[in-house]
Amino acid sequence: MYVAVKGGEQAIEAAHAQLAEDRRGDAAVPELTLMQIEQQLGLAVDRVMTEGSLYDRELAALAIKQARGDLVEAIFLLRAYRTTLARFGASLPVDTTRMTIRRRVSATFKDVPGGQILGPTFDYTHRLLDFSLADPEREREPTAAVDCPKPTSGSALPGHAERAARQSEGGVGAISGPPRVIDVLDREGLIEPERSDDDSGVVGDVTREPLAFPAARDVRLQNLARADEGFVLALGYATQRGYGRNHPFAAEIRIGEVELELAPEELGFSITLGELTVTECQMVNQFTGSAAAPPQFTRGYGLTFGHTERKAMAMALVDRALRARELGEAARTPPQDEEFVLYHSDNVEASGFVQHLKLPHHVDFQSELVLLRTLRAEAGIAPATTSP
Amino acid sequence: MSRYNFAFLDEHTKRMIRRALLKAVAIPGYQVPFGSREMPLSYGWGTGAVQVTASIIGPDDVLKVIDQGADDTTNAVSIRQFFRRTTGVRTTTRAHDATIIQTRHRVPETRLAEGQIVVFQVPIPEPLRWLEPRETETRTMHALEEYGVMHVRLYEDITRHGHVETSYDYPVRVNGRYLMRPSPIPKFDNPKLDRNPALLLFGAGREKRMYAVPPYTSVRSLDFEDYPFTIERWEHACALCGARDAFLDEIVVDDKGGRMFVCSDTDHCERRRSAP
Numbered sequence: 069m070y071v072a073v074k075g076g077e078q079a080i081e082a083a084h085a086q087l088a089e090d091r092r093g094d095a096a097v098p099e100l101t102l103m104q105i106e107q108q109l110g111l112a113v114d115r116v117m118t119e120g121s122l123y124d125r126e127l128a129a130l131a132i133k134q135a136r137g138d139l140v141e142a143i144f145l146l147r148a149y150r151t152t153l154a155r156f157g158a159s160l161p162v163d164t165t166r167m168t169i170r171r172r173v174s175a176t177f178k179d180v181p182g183g184q185i186l187g188p189t190f191d192y193t194h195r196l197l198d199f200s201l202a203d204p205e206r207e208r209e210p211t212a213a214v215d216c217p218k219p220t221s222g223s224a225l226p227g228h229a230e231r232a233a234r235q236s237e238g239g240v241g242a243i244s245g246p247p248r249v250i251d252v253l254d255r256e257g258l259i260e261p262e263r264s265d266d267d268s269g270v271v272g273d274v275t276r277e278p279l280a281f282p283a284a285r286d287v288r289l290q291n292l293a294r295a296d297e298g299f300v301l302a303l304g305y306a307t308q309r310g311y312g313r314n315h316p317f318a319a320e321i322r323i324g325e326v327e328l329e330l331a332p333e334e335l336g337f338s339i340t341l342g343e344l345t346v347t348e349c350q351m352v353n354q355f356t357g358s359a360a361a362p363p364q365f366t367r368g369y370g371l372t373f374g375h376t377e378r379k380a381m382a383m384a385l386v387d388r389a390l391r392a393r394e395l396g397e398a399a400r401t402p403p404q405d406e407e408f409v410l411y412h413s414d415n416v417e418a419s420g421f422v423q424h425l426k427l428p429h430h431v432d433f434q435s436e437l438v439l440l441r442t443l444r445a446e447a448g449i450a451p452a453t454t455s456p
Numbered sequence: 457m458s459r460y461n462f463a464f465l466d467e468h469t470k471r472m473i474r475r476a477l478l479k480a481v482a483i484p485g486y487q488v489p490f491g492s493r494e495m496p497l498s499y500g501w502g503t504g505a506v507q508v509t510a511s512i513i514g515p516d517d518v519l520k521v522i523d524q525g526a527d528d529t530t531n532a533v534s535i536r537q538f539f540r541r542t543t544g545v546r547t548t549t550r551a552h553d554a555t556i557i558q559t560r561h562r563v564p565e566t567r568l569a570e571g572q573i574v575v576f577q578v579p580i581p582e583p584l585r586w587l588e589p590r591e592t593e594t595r596t597m598h599a600l601e602e603y604g605v606m607h608v609r610l611y612e613d614i615t616r617h618g619h620v621e622t623s624y625d626y627p628v629r630v631n632g633r634y635l636m637r638p639s640p641i642p643k644f645d646n647p648k649l650d651r652n653p654a655l656l657l658f659g660a661g662r663e664k665r666m667y668a669v670p671p672y673t674s675v676r677s678l679d680f681e682d683y684p685f686t687i688e689r690w691e692h693a694c695a696l697c698g699a700r701d702a703f704l705d706e707i708v709v710d711d712k713g714g715r716m717f718v719c720s721d722t723d724h725c726e727r728r729r730s731a732p
Contacts (some may be wrong), residue, residue, distance in 0.1 A: 076528045151493045278492065280489070281591060420662065421662055435688055436623050442619070
């Protein structure tokens, strides 16, 4: 009788044992290895690394396995590990013009210096279930795209370059490090120059400092990079449907490897720590100008770990929407409201708080019952008899 | 747990939190922003209070953890286990023996003493939040001591219903200055906060705020001269220990409307029953 919630230790232990058993599933089915997750569920790994804010494919794979494929739970696991790691410095800004390109497309120009490179994209697949994948025994024929052109310069990274299905021969020898499309507009003065909104040179850290408003763009971008993909996607989508409309064009989306460099003070020069795969999206948005500024294009920016294009594009839309104050636009819609966006974007926070409603609340509920009965009694409603 | 520090958090983080706590103690009821860390338990499960406890706990402390007043609710069990694993400190269910009491939704019935610390789990720290969703606005309102809207809300409740429609997380004024949420304790517990000899610390992890009520500080529940603040009363006594002055949980014992009322504070109830 009196055990419903006041269950205690044995109940928790039993629940954990059952969780472990369910995670493993049927013991007759071979157990997943981290390498399989890393290799064959790579996009799940990319999302968990991005929103978990930790670039480590193996740990992300472990988190996905432990979370039974629940990616928000996996992100939580990775965050709770990351939080214990020491900070030993800030890297130099990543230079995406020196990216080794896997994929790079621009929607604003038919062709661009360096060419359009489709790379491994779902974009033009027909979403028909490929039943041959259901039969792991059968070695499948390689698809017709085997004759993708060899990169002319790319001796360094044959593995990636071979996968680059090039659409255009625009920039011969430019697989690594084509110029940014947006810089073409920049040279003509058609787009606002990229400038920092503070001169301190110190980058904020949303994992160390609580949010304060108005939030600077570095903090906003950090928040959005870690933000729940679904939340950012919905907000970005809303801007396209008139809630903070800003007429976006995808100037460039590029995916590939960049080097991460650190310049320790005591060394006096920078050293390369390693290589990251990132997705970068530069959005160009219309701006009609104001009393102080002539009409010019404006920018929205997205940067995420791995191949996470949907997130990077949505992030760029929301980044632009959040610049309303800075650009003198009226901020009337949720995507332009930085408190609304930044406080509700984190899925670890949101998931925890929504689900904490599962915890017992019977003390507060009891207080409400007492109050409600008092109010009803005063309204002259007799309590219903409790015995039949 | 050998790869983690004593009480999970690294010492730099603990120092940062203790500094914020000092500020909180110096300005009673003021919400201090702090660099809340991601913890290995869910937001809404007590991450703020866990960080506070982790930052003040030492090897000689004796810890008690309660949820809904009880030591044996699942979340209390889980948090107690967390600290047992990460610190190895002694834990207790007796409020009297504890140096630190972490709590969710209740203040123990037992009168606390000097030297004890109560750490409250706080979901929403801002008392003005339901009246104004924007943090930028509410911070300004606190700075200007602009609390009229809260009085208006209570007034409207009374004109409409004859009562203030808040039964828990009932707003208080601390040290005659800051409006504060006492966390979702029933208003029954509000009078216990006033001039309490123990140090009361409040941690909100997801919202990244902490605040404090130092020992013997005045904590007044908002009311009006002609509508003084009142607390819940039961017609029943505790079915187990016979207490008439404790907060009672209502237990549904069958599907025919049968009810049983028992103390929400399990330690209090057990001590009364074992008393000679």
